[in-house]
Amino acid sequence: MNIVIIGGGLAGASAAEELRTQGHDGNITLIAAEPHRPYERPPLSKGLLLGDAGPDSVYVHASGWYAEHHVELITGSPATGIDLAAGQVILEDRTIPFDRLLLATGSTPRHLAMAEQSGADVRYLRTLDDSLALKARLADHLLIIGAGWIGLEVASAVRKAGGAVTVVESALLPLAAVLGPELAPVFAELHRSHGVDLRLGTSLESLTHEAGCTTARLGDGDTVTPDLVLVGIGAEADDSLAAEAGLAVDHGVLVDAGLRSSDPRVFAAGDVARHDHPVHGRIRVEHWDSAIHQGRHAARAMLGSEEPYTREPYFFTDQYDLGMEYVGHVGADGYDELVIRGDLPSRVFSALWIKDDRVVAGMHCNDWDAIDPIRSWVGRGATDAARNKASKLMPAPA
Structure with missing residues (x-):
């Protein structure tokens, strides 16, 4: 049985490992759009960005693991299509047949057109290369749009590096949607106590870049002149391949309790999966733990397991x-x-x-x-x- 995995992140790598652990001796092909072998993303805004870990520490497996376990690893060559009728994944230079297919394509940052069109130095944090480039700028003055987990973790790294940081958030409290009004103030006070200029209940009204100077005008009337702008306003499931192939999608690939899509040969795991959780109903979880355990569960499901995925979502953060x-x-x-x-x-x-x-x-x-x-x-x-x-x-x- 030929199994193809699209996605070079933690979910895809965890699935490949579990397939071999469960005794699958057929072909496994893992397709990664980035030039790197699969790596974990939490260090990108934590240990790697803080300087507590080196780039080699982020990889899921050692460089020789894939060859040793007879997993064909294709890097730097994104899948361009899925032909369900023919049972093939399409790359620019070849097609790969599959009997079972796992979509582990993750998510992509929500973009802010106003910022990108301004001419300012605007960044997003999603990839290993993003993190390494941002790490080199932490001593500058950063304007961070969005006080979610990524924004606040980066703010913590900036302050540790001695840089200045302004965080702009339209909500009245950071992380309010997750923590509620009782506990969100804990994180607001944490960052203010470490010198973060935390602007809540306001937004970015305009961003201009002239004569080498970036000026951000906020909704409260103030202006900020940062060296660098980081946009952290959430992420969207990277479900375009699935949608183009005709699979059922709705802000993620719709999968049943066992992570099977609308095509019984195709499964999804990690950020891209909008899972019919037996307890919580339809949820999409963008966290490290879910990538690991959904990847493993999908591997077992591709080998015939009918068990539902019932694990509770889990995440963690380190700030200061x-x-x-x-x-x-x-x-x-x-x-x-x-x-x-x-x-x-x-x-x-x-x-x-x-x-x-x-x-x-x-x-x-x-x-x-x-x-x-x-x-x-x-x-x-x-x-x-x-x-x-x-x-x-x-x-x-x-």
Whole structure:
């Protein structure tokens, strides 16, 4: 059985490894659009950008792994099409037949036309090359558009490098959609305490670049003159190949509980997969953990497993001296209650989000013994007795 994987990121590499682990001895071809072998993306805004890790540390496998495991790795040659009728993936110079196909094409940054058309030095952070280029500029004055995870992690790296940074965010609080009004202020205060010029509740109104000077005019009437502009306003699923092939897409490749697409031979995993989660319904998760575990799950599914993918979403962030881990998913309907144990001012605490008497998500900040109890509570009922029990099980911060 010929298995083709489109996508040179963590999901694709994890799938290739799992196929061999499960004993698949047929052909595996992994197609990467970038010139690099598959690598992990979290270090791009964390360890690599901070200087705590070198470029070689980001790769999923050693350079010889693919040949040793008889995986044909094609780099720097993006797939240009999928012919479902013929069962072929189309490259510029060849076609590759498949019996099973995994789409692990990831996501692409949302672009800001106003910035790109200004003539200013505008960057996005998505690839290894993006990170290395940005790392060389961290001592400059950066204007970051968007106070999401990428924007705030880059702000942390800029301050560590001694640069100046202004962050512009249209919401009244950073990360409000994920953390809610109770916990989002923790991150606002964290960055302001480290010298970040955090502009909330405003937006970029105009950006001009004349005589070597970039001027950004904000919605509050102020102006900023940065050396470099980083746009971090989210990402979109890279589902164009799937759409052109006629697969069902809707802001991502639509896959069932087992990660199978509208064509039974084709699967999707990682950022590009809009998964019918048995608990959460349709979700698309752009996180490291999901790329690993969905990639592995898709590999088993391509080999015949019918098990649904039920793992709860998980992500983490490192900013200055704060480390955070988050498990679960608060849906569009929000939450009814937030149970917090610990001390917000010291940034050492744990939290559980509750909806309809069920724990839907949990997180900790700098409370590393709490993650296993948090995992155990997410997805469980949250009666009054359970709330009291959970409060006792969640370790008190040191």
